[in-house]
Amino acid sequence: MLAPVLFFLFAAVAIAASIGTLLARNPVNSALSLIVNLLAVASLYLTLNAAFIGIVQVLVYAGAIMVLFLFVIMLLNLEATPVLEAIDKRILAGYAGGTLLLGAITYLLARGLGALPTFEIAESAAATGTPRALALNLFTTYALPFELIGLLLLVATIGAVMIAKKRFV
Amino acid sequence: MEPITLNWYLALSAVLFIIGVLGVLLRRNAIVILMSVEIMLNAVNLSLVAISQALGETSGQILVFFVMSVAAAEAAIGLALVIALFRRKTSVDVQTLSLFRR
Numbered sequence: 507m508l509a510p511v512l513f514f515l516f517a518a519v520a521i522a523a524s525i526g527t528l529l530a531r532n533p534v535n536s537a538l539s540l541i542v543n544l545l546a547v548a549s550l551y552l553t554l555n556a557a558f559i560g561i562v563q564v565l566v567y568a569g570a571i572m573v574l575f576l577f578v579i580m581l582l583n584l585e586a587t588p589v590l591e592a593i594d595k596r597i598l599a600g601y602a603g604g605t606l607l608l609g610a611i612t613y614l615l616a617r618g619l620g621a622l623p624t625f626e627i628a629e630s631a632a633a634t635g636t637p638r639a640l641a642l643n644l645f646t647t648y649a650l651p652f653e654l655i656g657l658l659l660l661v662a663t664i665g666a667v668m669i670a671k672k673r674f675v
Numbered sequence: 676m677e678p679i680t681l682n683w684y685l686a687l688s689a690v691l692f693i694i695g696v697l698g699v700l701l702r703r704n705a706i707v708i709l710m711s712v713e714i715m716l717n718a719v720n721l722s723l724v725a726i727s728q729a730l731g732e733t734s735g736q737i738l739v740f741f742v743m744s745v746a747a748a749e750a751a752i753g754l755a756l757v758i759a760l761f762r763r764k765t766s767v768d769v770q771t772l773s774l775f776r777r
Contacts, residue, residue, distance in 0.1 A: 509679055510679050513679045513683065517683075517687045520687070520691060521687070521690060521691065521694070524691055524694045524695070524714050525694060527698065527707070527710055527711070527714065528694060528697060528698045528701070528702070528707075528711070533704060533706050533707060536706075536707050536710055537710065540710050540713065540714065543691075543714065543717070544713075544717065547691075547717055547720075547721055550684070550687075550721060551721075551724055553679075554684070554724055554725055554728045555728060556724045556727075556728055556736055558736070559720075559724055559736050559739055559740070562740065562743060563720075563743070566743050566747060567713070567717070567743065567746070570747065571713065571746065571747055571750045574750055574751065574754060575706065575709070575710065575750070575754065578706065578754045578757060578758065579706060581758070582706075582757070582758070582761050582767065584704070584706070584767065597701065600697075600700035600701045601700075601701065603700055604693070604696060604697040604700050604701065607693060607696055608693050608697075611689050611692075611693055615685075615686055615689055633731075634727070634728065634731050634732060634733050634736070635728065635736065639733050640733050640736055640737060640740070642733075643733045643734065643737055644737050644740070648737050651741060655741055655744045655745075658744065658745065658748055659744060659747070659748055661748075662747075662748035662749075662751050662752055663751065665752055665755070666751040666752050666754070666755040667755075669752070669755040669756055669758075669759050670754075670755040670758045670759060672762070
């Protein structure tokens with residue numbers, strides 16, 4: 507069975523890349539690590555037989571959104587942060603909050619995961635991951651939200667152009 | 676080797692989400708904070724797809740589709756705000772934002 511090997515491989519890549527995003531001093535390296543993370547998650551979608559979502563992930567996230575990020579980083583010509591950032595109370599509070607949340611979620615996971623019924627990702631799940639199965643639902647039951655998303659994207663585009671304009675600020 | 680169950684995907688999703696939260700809390704570069712938000716959205720998407728496939732349902736994947744659209748809108752608006760911020764302060768360090776602290 508190849509599936510567990512693939513899962514752990516892509517999971518390790520995803521976690522390592524997201525930690526890399528966090529730790530990189532240069533924003534460009536952060537963005538490149540994030541692209542690796544997004545591609546690993548897209549591969550995980552493929553191991554779940556969710557082919558359509560996996561491909562959309564590569565096209566929309568790794569393609570469009572990350573190009574936008576890299577474009578802005580290069581437009582602003584940012585420098586890498588110095589090695590030692592001044593440690594003040596806010597950073598310490600951030601560490602404390604993060605550790606607390608990590609503890610809370612780990613505790614809930616340890617308690618809750620055993621209680622969950624153990625589903626297995628069935629081979630038949632391939633049928634619910636195809637573009638056909640998604641479209642049948644998306645354009646009937648979820649037709650109105652679909653149209654609203656179009657409106658949201660239009661408003662966001664206009665808003666982004668307005669905010670980034672020179673005279674606005 | 677036993678087959679991978681839903682629990683593994685949910686655990687991975689939680690770990691990625693926490694890494695995203697830590698990024699938002701610890702980093703001061705506004706662009707890296709936006710990227711950490713993307714990691715968090717992505718982690719939630721992963722759990723939605725895993726649950727949807729485990730239940731043999733398409734609704735979860737349609738929700739993921741909508742989340743991706745909202746993430747695209749959020750990235751566009753957020754980066755526009757970063758550009759506007761950079762124009763005023765010539766920095767994207769969120770510590771320099773003290774407009775209301777008077």
